[in-house]
Each structure stands twice: as structure tokens, then as C-alpha cells.
Amino acid sequence: MKKIKWAFALLLVGLLIFGYINYPKLNLISGYASKNLASNVFLAKRNAYFVNTVDHDMPLINLATAEADSEIKSAKASVYGLMERISVYKEGLGAVLTNTEHQKHNFSIVPERNQKRDTLPFPYGNQGVKDTVMANVDYDALEYVLSRALQDSVQKTRSLLVVYKDQIIGEKYGDRFTKDTKILGWSMTKSILGTLYGILEYENGISLEYRPFESLYNTDGPKSEITLNHLLRMQSGLAWDEDYFKISDVTKMLFLDSDMSQAQSDNDVIAPPTEVWNYSSGTSNLLSGILRKQFPTHQEYLNFPYAKLIDRIGMHSMLIETDLEGNFVGSSYGWATTRDWAKFGLLYLHRGDWNGDRIFADSWVDYITKPTEHSNGTYGAHFWLNAEGKYPDLPRDLYSANGFQGQRVFIVPSKDMVIVRTGLEEQSDEHFNTLIGDILKTIK
Structure with missing residues (x-):
């Protein structure tokens, strides 16, 4: 007993x-x-x-x-x-x-949007797709590749879209998903946020050597040396723990903080800028907060991404959610249809030129695809790279916007192609190497 x-x-x-x-x-x-x-x-x-x-x-x-x-x-x-x-x-x-500080969402200011639909087909409009057959595309083989990916219950792919020479040549959706379903891009939103700085540089002349801690926060010491370039490349030297399976910097920020733009800002410097590369969702939200300070009013900040990027290129389905203080959650909360995510990739494929409307400088693409030191060639500036062959069988010029659970917008300049994959399961590099490789093989 x-x-x-x-x-x-x-x-x-x-x-x-x-x-x-x-x-x-x-x-x-x-x-x-x-x-x-x-x-x-x-x-x-x-x-x-x-x-x-x-x-x-x-x-x-x-x-x-x-x-x-x-x-x-x-x-x-x-x-x-x-x-x-x-x-x-x-x-x-x-x-x-909501949290103990904010019991409800009571913001009276919302983005002013221009969601006028035009008569052009995809990608420059929203009136269907071109019905052109390309002689060098093996459509049967492509159909097989896409169907096989959607039928794989382990991989949990929800949509696959292939755009070649500005035309949709393959498009598949899983159960309960269609071309009109908005899908969370998770960290693909970081690439949207980074692009806003490319637009600011092109239109307003903001320098990537701008030191926000020195200018906006009146901070002396190590933090004052941090530039926009360091933040866009995730090499600021600020401490950050990006672990989603425990109570960490990132989980506290996303599920507890009212003002997500401050989470990274409040952390200590653990190394001089450029000495370490450390992927950080807090850094993207810090950049969102810095972006807000570039505008005299909250309304102008909320309007900016829609007027200068999202609605400007017809991504009318897209919405970037805000935190409790009204900051865009640029690390994680961008939603759009699969076709609109593809438009974002095409903007980069065309190096910032959208049907004659220049969104950002041609040189911005060179900047974001330049490998960041200590990232082993896998990261540029808020985009992921294949510069050192992370995907060994794919072109080295491939780069992408990446998100949790295998959300991807792949841009492949040498193949004139953009591929979007959304799903509910994280994919290995080997899986993407095979999937994208099989898609590329269908172009003769």
C-alpha cells in the first residue's frame, strides 16, 4: 500500500x-x-x-x-x-x-484601396487567362506532375501554379481551394515588406545605409551602427530566437505583443553588424515600424503598400494584417490568391517593370539576389536564393519568397518562369528540388 x-x-x-x-x-x-x-x-x-x-x-x-x-x-x-x-x-x-491591453479591434482607420478591375487577361488584369498553346510545352507531362503533387496526401499541397512567358501553363487546386481562395503566405510576406523599401529607394531616395536607431530612436552605442541594409539582410547583430516550438522571441511577438515592431528593437546587440546572419521575423516587423515612421500620418502608412505595390499591379485579393497598434505584420500575415502571389513573382521576373510602369529600380533585383555573408548563399535581402546550389538540380539564378508550411513563390529568370506552391506541410529542399525540376523538364 x-x-x-x-x-x-x-x-x-x-x-x-x-x-x-x-x-x-x-x-x-x-x-x-x-x-x-x-x-x-x-x-x-x-x-x-x-x-x-x-x-x-x-x-x-x-x-x-x-x-x-x-x-x-x-x-x-x-x-x-x-x-x-x-x-x-x-x-x-x-x-x-487581442490581449489584456486591447480587448477589441477598434481602429477607425483602414487602408484606402483602388481595386478597379480592368479588361486585360492575367497577369496584367483579372479577366481570365490567355488561351494560347505553346509548341515547346509538354502540357500532358506538366498535368501529370501537378496532379501527382496534389494527390500526395503527405505533402498536403493546396495549389500549384506555373507561369511561363507571362502565361499560365499549369494550375491545380486541392479540395475546397480555387483560384479565388486567399491563402496565407506566412513569411512570404517578408518579401512583400522588403519590396516596399525598394519602392521607397526608387521613389523617395531613401538610402539603404540609413541608420534608423540613430535617426528615429536616438540610440547611441552599437545599435546606432545598424543600417536598413543590415536589417534587410538579417545581419543586424541583434539577438533573436526564431523557434516556433517553445516560448521564444517569435512566439511571444506573434501571440502576446500589442506592438510587434518593438520586439526586435528591444533586444540586445550580440555581434557587430554583418558578423552573423540570423533569420528573424522580429527584424521584418521592426522594418514595418520603421516604414511607418516615414509617413506623417497613419493613413498614409496604411495606404502605401496598396497604392504603390499591391493594387498597382492588380493583386487586389491581397491583404496584410496589422497588429494591435496598427502596424503591418510584415513578418507573417500577408494573404492573397495563388494567382496574385504569382503576379508578385512576375514583377520580379520583369525586374520591377509592370507592363510599362516601373515599380522599383532594375538594380533592386541585383541587390536582393546578392548573397548575404554567412548565409551560405541561401539568403539575399528578404528573399531566399539558390546561389550555391541548395537545390542542386535547379538553376542557380532561382530565388524565392518562402513561408511556413512550404509556401513558395519561385522566380526562375533563366527559364522565364514563376512557380507558386501553397500547402499545409513543410517541404524538404529535396522535395522542392524534384518538384521544380520535374516542372522545368516539361519545357522543351
């Missing part, structure tokens, strides 16, 4: 210790489920049951119970009734996870 009591006592102590250690994580779990459900239901117009049973069927997140309220456009989630988190949706700004 004594042994049973001791065993029970040890089990109880163990459960208490486990609960004490993991209880704070429940905040992040329920926060993710609440925010993701609200965005998918009210922004992407997807079915709540499908999101809960499929999208949230991942380790830890599947512990949460989430439900959406269509009447007040909000979603709440908890883990076994604990740590309830609430997200609310506002048209034009997206869904935002």
Missing part, C-alpha cells in the same frame, strides 16, 4: 511540474488557433469546421478547441477550457489576436 501511495504522490508531483512548465504554452496554442480560425473564416471565407479539423490538426494546436462567431466576426479558442484567447476581425485590416 505504501508503494502505491508513493507512486501516486510521485505521479501527482510529476503532473504538477509538467503543468507548471507547459501552462504558459497554452497561451500560444490557443492564441494560434484563435487567430488562424478568425483569419481563415472572415478573411479567406473558408469553412470553420474544415479549418479546425484539417488546418489545426498539427502537434499541440490540435489540443485547442476553437469556434467562430459570424455575428460579431470573432473567434475564441482554449485548451481544455484554459487560457482562452479571442481574435476579432475588422474589414480592411484583417483579424487580430
